[in-house]
Amino acid sequence: MSGRRGLGARWRRRRPLRTRLAIAASAAVALVAVGICTAAFFIIRYQMTRQLELNLAQTAAQYSEKMRTWGPTAGDTSCRFQAVPCVQSVPSDKSRDPRDPYALPVDDTTRAVAAGRHAPYYSELTVAGYPVRMYTVRLRGKDEALQVALRTDTVQRGVQKAAVALAGVGGAGVLLAAGLGYWVSRTGLAPVARLTATAERIAATRDARHRIELPAGPPGREDEVTRLAASFNTMLGELEQSVAAQRRLVADASHELRTPLTALRTNAELLARADRLTDAQRDRASGALGRQLREVTTLVNDLIELARDEEPQPLVEQVRPAALLEHAVEAARGHWPEITFTVRADGAAHGVTVPGVPARLSRLLSNLLDNAAKFSPPGGPVETELALAGDALELTVRDHGPGITAEDLPHVFDRFYRAETARALPGSGLGLAMARQIARAHHAELTAAQAPGGGALFRLRFPAG
Numbered sequence: 001m002s003g004r005r006g007l008g009a010r011w012r013r014r015r016p017l018r019t020r021l022a023i024a025a026s027a028a029v030a031l032v033a034v035g036i037c038t039a040a041f042f043i044i045r046y047q048m049t050r051q052l053e054l055n056l057a058q059t060a061a062q063y064s065e066k067m068r069t070w071g072p073t074a075g076d077t078s079c080r081f082q083a084v085p086c087v088q089s090v091p092s093d094k095s096r097d098p099r100d101p102y103a104l105p106v107d108d109t110t111r112a113v114a115a116g117r118h119a120p121y122y123s124e125l126t127v128a129g130y131p132v133r134m135y136t137v138r139l140r141g142k143d144e145a146l147q148v149a150l151r152t153d154t155v156q157r158g159v160q161k162a163a164v165a166l167a168g169v170g171g172a173g174v175l176l177a178a179g180l181g182y183w184v185s186r187t188g189l190a191p192v193a194r195l196t197a198t199a200e201r202i203a204a205t206r207d208a209r210h211r212i213e214l215p216a217g218p219p220g221r222e223d224e225v226t227r228l229a230a231s232f233n234t235m236l237g238e239l240e241q242s243v244a245a246q247r248r249l250v251a252d253a254s255h256e257l258r259t260p261l262t263a264l265r266t267n268a269e270l271l272a273r274a275d276r277l278t279d280a281q282r283d284r285a286s287g288a289l290g291r292q293l294r295e296v297t298t299l300v301n302d303l304i305e306l307a308r309d310e311e312p313q314p315l316v317e318q319v320r321p322a323a324l325l326e327h328a329v330e331a332a333r334g335h336w337p338e339i340t341f342t343v344r345a346d347g348a349a350h351g352v353t354v355p356g357v358p359a360r361l362s363r364l365l366s367n368l369l370d371n372a373a374k375f376s377p378p379g380g381p382v383e384t385e386l387a388l389a390g391d392a393l394e395l396t397v398r399d400h401g402p403g404i405t406a407e408d409l410p411h412v413f414d415r416f417y418r419a420e421t422a423r424a425l426p427g428s429g430l431g432l433a434m435a436r437q438i439a440r441a442h443h444a445e446l447t448a449a450q451a452p453g454g455g456a457l458f459r460l461r462f463p464a465g
Contacts, residue, residue: 019185026174026181033173037166044162048155049133053122056135059085060148064139072098072144086127086149089139090114103127104134104147113138114145124152131156195232208240264289264296318353319361321395321462322386328365329384336373345386352393354462356442364438364446367431368397368458375401375456393462400455404448412448 067073072091090106091097092114105125112118113136120137127149134149198210211233267289270281322345329341372382376399383398404412413436432448439446444462451457 022181022185025184026177029177030174034170037170041166045159052155056148060137063087088147090145092143110145114143208236315357316355319356319358320353322350324361332369338378339373339376340381342383348388349386360438364435367435372397372399375399395460397458398451403450404456
């Protein structure tokens, strides 16, 4: 049994979905059609037989009145004629039988009906070579049984004709079911076929711009296949954006790496001819080479950090943003001694904790502080504040530099984006992009705005709880 089931499962797996759906739909419709025809055949046969029995009962009732004064009577040969019944009466006592032989068979059951010991009954038999149906009933007030028989040729031919007609109808139903099954499979799976073709085209061309055409219709009333196609289109849109972002990252990284690598090669070639350089030139080339190596190392590390979409779960723990902010500000004071950093936190925010990776959150804060210090004038302040704002913990970093123009504001967090005022400053343009990625990985929101009175304002909001 298990072997047969396994064979059937393998057969289904090897057939396309359209073929399996067509076979299933055709089999269902064909089964209904054959079932209806079969039921109709039995109903027709029953009704025709029932009508014959009613005719026999009515004939018996008529002859009961006629033969009340008659004695036992043997049947004649009228059973040879289809429309004429064959009738005879049989006494319960064999000694009263007529001298002529009975045309219809007589047995003990017939005698029992004549004596009132058996109920009336119908029977099938053959008389003079013809099929007949006989009804045996007791004559009222007499110890005799009345036997009435009618030929069933016509009924049998009618049943046969009905069987042939219903077989034809059933066969036509099976063919129609096959056609309907094929139509249903083609129509129902047309969106799936388009989805498959689109997926194959994308796999062949590696172009995620293709979309599946969706049927027009009122929103909210789409069927399951249409919703699947819409979801696939949404996935393709996300894939296209991801591929485009990846290509931009590679192109931007190549562009950003080209300049420091060229400078590295130039300084390396100079140091290779150190015997021709003075001590001052050699020291200057060596220092430039070290700075450029640090820039390339920082840029590569930033690219690696940006390539990570989410934080490793084993490293997540409950972190106090207030403590991280104080540590980050202390480190920024060492890196930017000419900038004044201030920290202000309300008492309620000191004990608040959020889930996160401490090293990554520290990197986020240091990127924001470095960005603020880079755009602040010498001796200018960078103000940080931590407070509870409704159901969220809010951290703000503000500088008093030139601020963010309306044209630059939508692109502040883009990778490698450098505003006109920042292109002369050190940096790769990845710090804010990395800060937003870290914030999103911690389910926080990082936004930028123009601060009232000048300068830039960055706001980081952690969800409560």
